[in-house]
Amino acid sequence: MKKAIRSLVRKALRDQRGQTLPFVALAMTGLMSVAGLVVDVGHAYVVRSQIQNSANAAALAAAGLVYNQQSQTVNTTTQADKFGATGIENPNPYIVGPPVVNLVCVSSLMPKGTSCVNSGPNQSPKNAVQVTQTAKVPTFLMAMVGIRNLTVSATATASMRGTSVPLNLAVIVDGTGSMAQTDSSCGSLTQFQCALSGVQALLELGDPCPSGVSTCSGSTSNIRVSLFTFPNVLTAVNGALPVVNGSPADSISDEIACGGSPATWNTYTRQPIAAPYTLPVPGATLSTYTSGNAPSTYDVGLTYLRYSNTVGSTTKTWDATYQITPFLSDYYNSSDSSGLSSSSNLVKAVGYGNTSGCLTYTFGIWGVGSGSGFGNTYTASAIYAAQAALNAEQASYGGQNAIILLSDGGMNASYYSENKNAYGSADNNNQFAKAYEFPSGPAGSEVGPTHTSPNYPVPSYYTPATSSDSTKSYDTLGVNGQGNYPDWYDQCQQTMQAGQYATNHSTTVFAVAYGASSTSGCSSGWNVGATDTTTLSGVSDVNASFTLSSLTPCIEMENVASNLNDFYSDYYQGGTSTNCIDGAHVSSLSQGGLQAIFQSILTKYLSPQLLPNNAQ
Amino acid sequence: MGRRLRVLLRRGEEGQALVELALTVPAVMTILTALFAFALAFSNELTLTSAVGVAGENLIKTRNALNSDGTAVLTDPCAQALASIQGAAPSLNPANIGVTLTLNNGTPVTASTCPSAATTMTNKSFDKDPVTVTATYPFILLPIFNFKGGTTGWMLTASVTEYAY
Numbered sequence: 096m097k098k099a100i101r102s103l104v105r106k107a108l109r110d111q112r113g114q115t116l117p118f119v120a121l122a123m124t125g126l127m128s129v130a131g132l133v134v135d136v137g138h139a140y141v142v143r144s145q146i147q148n149s150a151n152a153a154a155l156a157a158a159g160l161v162y163n164q165q166s167q168t169v170n171t172t173t174q175a176d177k178f179g180a181t182g183i184e185n186p187n188p189y190i191v192g193p194p195v196v197n198l199v200c201v202s203s204l205m206p207k208g209t210s211c212v213n214s215g216p217n218q219s220p221k222n223a224v225q226v227t228q229t230a231k232v233p234t235f236l237m238a239m240v241g242i243r244n245l246t247v248s249a250t251a252t253a254s255m256r257g258t259s260v261p262l263n264l265a266v267i268v269d270g271t272g273s274m275a276q277t278d279s280s281c282g283s284l285t286q287f288q289c290a291l292s293g294v295q296a297l298l299e300l301g302d303p304c305p306s307g308v309s310t311c312s313g314s315t316s317n318i319r320v321s322l323f324t325f326p327n328v329l330t331a332v333n334g335a336l337p338v339v340n341g342s343p344a345d346s347i348s349d350e351i352a353c354g355g356s357p358a359t360w361n362t363y364t365r366q367p368i369a370a371p372y373t374l375p376v377p378g379a380t381l382s383t384y385t386s387g388n389a390p391s392t393y394d395v396g397l398t399y400l401r402y403s404n405t406v407g408s409t410t411k412t413w414d415a416t417y418q419i420t421p422f423l424s425d426y427y428n429s430s431d432s433s434g435l436s437s438s439s440n441l442v443k444a445v446g447y448g449n450t451s452g453c454l455t456y457t458f459g460i461w462g463v464g465s466g467s468g469f470g471n472t473y474t475a476s477a478i479y480a481a482q483a484a485l486n487a488e489q490a491s492y493g494g495q496n497a498i499i500l501l502s503d504g505g506m507n508a509s510y511y512s513e514n515k516n517a518y519g520s521a522d523n524n525n526q527f528a529k530a531y532e533f534p535s536g537p538a539g540s541e542v543g544p545t546h547t548s549p550n551y552p553v554p555s556y557y558t559p560a561t562s563s564d565s566t567k568s569y570d571t572l573g574v575n576g577q578g579n580y581p582d583w584y585d586q587c588q589q590t591m592q593a594g595q596y597a598t599n600h601s602t603t604v605f606a607v608a609y610g611a612s613s614t615s616g617c618s619s620g621w622n623v624g625a626t627d628t629t630t631l632s633g634v635s636d637v638n639a640s641f642t643l644s645s646l647t648p649c650i651e652m653e654n655v656a657s658n659l660n661d662f663y664s665d666y667y668q669g670g671t672s673t674n675c676i677d678g679a680h681v682s683s684l685s686q687g688g689l690q691a692i693f694q695s696i697l698t699k700y701l702s703p704q705l706l707p708n709n710a711q
Numbered sequence: 712m713g714r715r716l717r718v719l720l721r722r723g724e725e726g727q728a729l730v731e732l733a734l735t736v737p738a739v740m741t742i743l744t745a746l747f748a749f750a751l752a753f754s755n756e757l758t759l760t761s762a763v764g765v766a767g768e769n770l771i772k773t774r775n776a777l778n779s780d781g782t783a784v785l786t787d788p789c790a791q792a793l794a795s796i797q798g799a800a801p802s803l804n805p806a807n808i809g810v811t812l813t814l815n816n817g818t819p820v821t822a823s824t825c826p827s828a829a830t831t832m833t834n835k836s837f838d839k840d841p842v843t844v845t846a847t848y849p850f851i852l853l854p855i856f857n858f859k860g861g862t863t864g865w866m867l868t869a870s871v872t873e874y875a876y
Contacts, residue, residue, distance in 0.1 A: 130742060159874060
C-alpha cells in the first residue's frame with residue numbers, strides 16, 4: 096500500500112499534465128482579489144464622491160437659508176435633508192439615514208477681535224452649518240471573502256448666509272467736485288453716478304431680513320445700511336432752506352425723492368446745499384434731536400450740526416449732515432426683478448428707478464462752469480461721523496460695524512471762507528461760496544464767516560473772524576498747523592488716521608479707491624500750498640509703506656482700509672490717468688468696475704462658503 | 712489527420728504548458744481588461760462627479776452676479792457649466808463631455824448652449840429655484856482601442872442639484 100502511494104506521488108510529480116492550472120487557479124484568486132479591490136473600492140470612492148457633492152449642496156443650501164441663528168435649526172435640517180443624499184434633490188441609494196446637521200461656531204467668521212464661546216450663558220451664535228452623510232456601499236466581489244459592504248462618509252462645512260452677527264454698514268460716497276469727471280468705462284456716467292450704481296449693486300445682493308420675513312428693521316434685521324456723503328449737506332429742520340437762484344435749495348428729503356423735477360448739473364435749483372464741513376470729535380456720541388419740529392423720517396439719527404438764523408421774528412434752523420439716510424433695512428424686494436424696493440429712501444437716494452432723476456446730478460457739489468465743480472475734499476470728518484453713527488446703531492441694535500469709503504483720495508479742503516479761485520468773483524450773496532467754508536477747530540472756537548446774508552445760516556458756535564475774507568490768516572486752532580485733526584495740513588494723513596481709528600474701534604473699513612492718483616493729490620489745503628509735511632503720530636503704514644514725500648491718494652486709501660484685503664481700486668475710470676492697483680485682488684475685479692467691487696465686499700458677509708471641515 | 716494529431720498529442724508532455732496557457736490567457740486577459748476598464752471608468756466617474764460639483768457651485772455663485780454695466784454675468788448656463796466641468800476635469804476628453812441642465816426639476820435642457828435659460832436663472836423671481844447639473848462621459852470598454860462598445864456606448868453619469876441661496 097505504502098509502495099503504491101509512493102509510486103503514485105512519484106508519478107504525479109513526474110507528470111507535467113495540468114501543471115499550469117493550479118498556478119492559474121492561484122493567480123486567479125489574487126487577480127480576483129485585486130479585481131475586487133478595484134471594482135468595490137472604486138465604486139465606494141465614487142459613492143463617497145457623490146455623497147460629498149450632495150453634502151456640499153446640502154450644507155450650502157442649509158447655510159444659505161439661515162442667518163446666524165440657532166433658532167432655525169429646523170429649517171436648516173429640512174433644507175439639508177432636501178439637498179442631501181436622502182433627499183429628493185440628490186438621492187443616493189446607499190445612504191444610511193438622513194444627514195447629520197450640526198450648527199457650529201467658527202471663530203474666523205466672528206467679528207474682529209472676538210472668538211467663539213461655545214459654552215456658558217454667553218454662547219456665541221452659530222455661524223456655520225456642518226453636514227455629515229454616511230453611506231453603506233454593497234460590494235460585488237469582496238462579498239466573496241466576507242466583506243459585504245464598505246462604509247464611506249462625507250462631511251461639508253459652510254458658513255451661514257450673512258455674518259456671524261448682524262451688520263451695520265455705513266457707505267460713504269465721495270460727493271466732491273472731482274467726482275464729476277466722466278468715467279468712460281462706466282457708460283460715460285460721472286464718477287459719482289457710477290459710485291451710486293455700485294451701491295445699488297451692493298443693495299441688490301443682500302436680503303437684509305431673516306428667511307421667511309419680508310420686512311424687518313432694527314433688531315429684527317440682519318443688515319442695516321446707511322448712506323453718507325461728503326461734504327455734508329444742509330437739510331431743513333424748521334423753515335425753508337436758504338434761497339438759491341431764486342428758490343429754496345433742496346433738502347435731503349427732496350434729494351432722496353429727486354425733488355420731482357431734478358435739475359441739470361449746471362443749475363443750482365433743486366440741489367441740496369453743501370454745508371461747511373462739520374468736525375465731529377472722534378468717538379463723540381452725536382446728540383439726537385430734542386427740540387424744534389418733529390424730525391422727518393430722514394432726519395432721525397443724522398450726524399448733524401444745527402444752524403439757526405433769525406430774521407426779524409422768524410428763526411430758521413437747518414442741519415448740516417453727512418448722513419443721507421439713517422440705517423435702513425427696507426431696501427430689498429425679492430419680487431422685484433432687480434431685488435430693490437423702489438419705496439425705500441435708501442434706494443431712492445442711490446437713484447434706482449430714476450436714472451434720469453437723482454443720478455443726473457449729485458448731492459449738491461457742483462460748481463459753476465462746465466462741470467469742473469470745485470474741490471474741497473476732506474474725508475476724515477466724514478469717517479468720524481460715520482463711526483459715531485455706527486456706534487449709536489450698535490448701541491441700539493448690536494451687530495458688527497463696517498464702513499465702505501469710496502473716494503479718489505485727493506484732499507484739498509481750503510481754509511478760505513470763499514473759494515475765489517473757483518468762483519472767479521465771490522461775493523457775499525453767493526451762498527455756495529459760503530457753503531464751502533471749512534470751519535477749523537472744535538466747536539465754539541472756529542473761525543467763521545464775518546458776514547451773514549439774510550438767507551444764510553451761521554452756525555451758532557461760529558465766532559466771527561477779525562480779519563476780512565481776503566486776508567484771513569492760517570488757522571491757528573488746528574493744533575498749530577501740525578496736521579492733527581482737524582487741520583489744513585496733512586489732510587491725507589488725517590484720512591488714514593480716521594480710518595485706522597475706526598479699525599481700532601472694531602469697525603471693518605473697506606476702502607474703494609476710485610481714480611485715486613498715484614502721483615499727486617496729497618498737497619493739503621487749496622490755495623494754501625501746504626503739503627503733508629509732518630508725520631502724524633498714530634498714523635500707521637499698515638498696508639502700504641510711504642514717506643511723506645511719496646504720499647499719494649492711492650497709498651492713503653490703501654492705508655485707510657483695515658487690511659490689504661479690504662482695499663479695492665477701480666483704476667479704469669476715464670478722465671484721470673492713474674496707476675493705483677490693488678495688489679490684493681485680481682485685476683479682473685477692478686476691470687469689473689465698481690459694481691463688482693461693492694458686491695464682492697458684501698459677499699464677504701453674505702454668501703455661504705464652503706469651509707474646511709476643521710476650520711477654527 | 713485526426714489520428715496523427717491524437718498521436719502527436721499523446722506522444723509527449725512538452726508544450727502542454729503552452730497549450731494550457733493558451734487556454735487560460737483569454738480568460739486572464741478578459742479579467743485584466745475588465746479591471747483596467749473598470750479602474751479607468753471609476754477614475755473618470757470620480758473626476759466627473761467632482762467636476763459636476765464644482766460646476767454646480769460655480770453656477771449658483773454666478774447666478775446673481777452682475778457686470779459693471781449692470782448686465783448679468785450669466786449669459787449661457789449650459790456653456791458655462793460645460794466650461795466649468797472641462798476646467799475641473801482636465802484628464803477627460805473635453806469633446807466627449809455632455810451636459811444637461813434642469814431648472815427647478817423641470818424639463819432638462821440638453822443643448823450645449825442655452826442662452827434662454829439664463830433669463831430664467833437670473834430672474835429674481837426664480838433665483839431660489841434649484842438647478843441640476845448632469846454630465847455624461849463615455850464608458851470606454853476597451854481602453855487600449857478606445858472602443859466604446861457601440862456607437863452610443865454606455866455613459867458614465869454624474870449629477871448634482873444645487874440651491875441658489
